[in-house]
Amino acid sequence: MNHYRRLWAVLVCCGMLFVWRTGVARPVLELGPSHRLTLQEVREVALDHRPVTLSEAGMRNVRRGHEIVMDAALGGVPVYGLNVGVGWNKDHPVFHEVNGRKVLSDDLLTLSVRFNEMSLRAHAAGVGKPMSADVVRAGMLIRLNTFLSGAAGVQPEVASMYVDYLNHDITPVIPSLGTVGEADITLASHIGLAMIGEWDVFYQGKRLPAAEVMKQLNIAPLKPVGKDFLSILSTNSLTAGQATLAALDTQAFLDKQVRLFAFMLEGFNGNVAPFSETAVAARPYAAMAQEAGRIRAALVGSDLWRRSADRALQDPLSFRTMAYTLGVVQENLLRLAEDLQVQINASDDNPLVLRQAVIARDAAQSDQLRAYRVTSEQGEGAIYPTANFNFLPVASKVEYLNLSLAKLAESMVQQLIRLENPELTGLPRFLAAKTNHGHAFGAIQKPFVEESIRIKLLAQPASLYGATLAGNIEDTTSMSGLAVRNTEQILDALYHIAAFQLLEGAQALELRDGFAPSASSKALLASYRQRVPFIDQDMPYSGYIEESAKFWRAYR
Incomplete structure (x- = not known):
């Protein structure tokens, strides 16, 4: 727990919680040994x-x-x-x-x-x-x-x-x-x-x-x-810079994804018990507890806290284990931040x-x-002479992060598929509006499944591969540049999957008559509906999906 708190402190000190505003004049940054x-x-x-x-x-x-x-x-x-x-x-x-x-x-x-x-x-x-x-x-x-x-x-x-x-x-x-x-x-x-x-x-x-x-x-x-x-x-400063920006962007996505998961859980009419303080305290993984707390915060005021005869005792694992899924991403992100803090403040010179x-x-x-x-x-x-140019400490943390993001993508996709199932939600099949007698969301699973598979391919460790270079002297590599570029592509694909969650999560919430969402979800729904309407008839979805992705990238 203490180690996790120390890592969290690193992240907060780094400003990775995005408490910055573009366009604001900044004081000159003085660099030096102090x-x-x-x-x-x-x-x-x-x-x-x-x-x-x-x-x-x-x-x-x-x-x-x-x-x-x-x-x-x-x-x-x-x-x-x-x-x-x-x-x-x-x-x-x-x-x-x-x-x-x-x-x-x-x-x-x-x-x-x-x-x-x-x-x-x-x-x-x-x-x-x-x-x-x-x-x-x-x-x-x-x-x-x-x-x-x-x-x-x-x-x-x-x-x-x-x-x-x-x-x-x-x-x-x-x-x-x-x-x-x-x-x-x-x-x-x-x-x-x-x-x-x-x-x-x-x-x-x-x-x-x-x-x-x-x-x-x-x-x-x-x-x-x-x-x-x-x-x-x-x-390694170019790769370190790229990894730094990717880490910050990933943290921004993760912070929003907690709220989007709460949004999806409400659309599903899911069980909040797995995220309760009591359940979490029985197995006190620090990162999981942190994310469960953030999920609870995003559900303040939600009807999910009220007893419902229509609610299942045991939800599908993609919903029920989300605090663990998010927690592992957060933990890997924090460890990456800690190593990046070392990298950007220390010499990697040889000699x-x-x-x-x-x-x-x-x-x-x-x-x-x-x-x-x-x-x-x-x-x-x-x-x-040194070996301080070796980037494996950072590269390995990037790869841990990529693997955990792939698991997050898998859970997000499974949540979408479950949300379309009337036997699990009590909602119309494929979230069809009463006025829609067509396919509704029945045909749109393919793109987000492809993105999930693409993410899994990108999450394969790059550091396991290499060649012997420079006259048999450079005989090991970290392939860090490839790993970081994979992170960027994974994040791009995650925003696409999140776009589908917005589209279907909003539809599910509005189909659930009489349900009162949390303050967080209510604000999200109102903002989203200014860009993408409720789907009452079959129509081309590509434009709405792209608009949803743009909306989520900009949402704060």
Whole structure:
């Protein structure tokens, strides 16, 4: 119970209960080591275009991280992109002296810039239509936030460029497909390409060359050096941003679905006993208890609390077990939120640049780890190889969520089929109005059944699949991008199924003469009837179904 409450607190702090209003001016969001970025703030910057700024403490960390990278090269420590892998050889000096102090040679820095630019080009290999601007902005914000520990080792100009792009609403064009979940390298590289002026961006509703937009705004193209290119592309921030927005959208759907289930239960004339405090307390699963409480709240004032001779003792399981079904979704969503909170506030860099203040204690105990230390006039630091790019902690939670959403879809479909059965409801077959002597809802089961099957296919775990890449080194994958895209498609299909529940649930309630619905259901019915009428004769349903889905997406 305590763990569930802690998870719930994470969700509330993230703002996932949607206590926000579009169009409201937001204060500037200051990022830095003293601020823990929330999921809701990611949404505000991504969708509401909340401006961002960087704290001085954060920029100090960035500067120090970059100094450590450059000091490592001066000290002969191999730094990929600076003194390793840039065409450097023994005929090119690593440094020269200026006023008695060693500095990296101009030739080496020029080669490093060329190698950085070449590497950004070589890794830009995505496919598919462009990612939504919301996802790209979310990913850029997350990467910017994780720069501020200094662990990425980028020059300060990189962080400043991310701020400029976000605040000027410059969105790099990034293909939507091309990650195996061990850093989004073939996708995020397009961000770097745009920043050096070699790719396209979306700006003011148009796709334009990045160089043209930056020139218009007096933004100098980036000159990436050292570890810059690697830190720009070797990150899971795009997938993390997409997962964050998907989690928030799923929470919004779940909050509404509790009310829609109460609506359906009233149309069915279902038994409230399984959701009672007494029944729930006998098996105190925290998430189930939470959802049962929300169902009870949505049924306040309903005639379901009054004794009815027409009401069954035992309802079909799709109705009776709904607190469990919703509870499992909520629990998986909360666990995903908890792991996303870690992801968006922590470095997933490889290699990892460590400032003196955070050098691991184990370095003092190990020759192997001491080898990664960097010492200079500026102080101590270290550059560690890591596996922090592995996205499995988040990817696995996404897949748990997808599985639980598939079970929710199954229950929603079964509820619809049961609602059409006069032996279970006491209502006319297929919810036909007295004036309707035709099919009524007898033929409309096929679309929502297909959507349910599609959801089950999308819920199959993607992380079980992969390949051996990069010369037998990258031999495991999380396939997180695929899993998150599956979540988005599952949610889209759930809204379609919910559209049928609105259509049939409203019909059932109005066919149930003399029944008093709850305040929640009464308000829902009144609002819905402004968009979709009571069905008194057979007619084409496609338009009403689409209108119902739009209504439910917008309903608050």
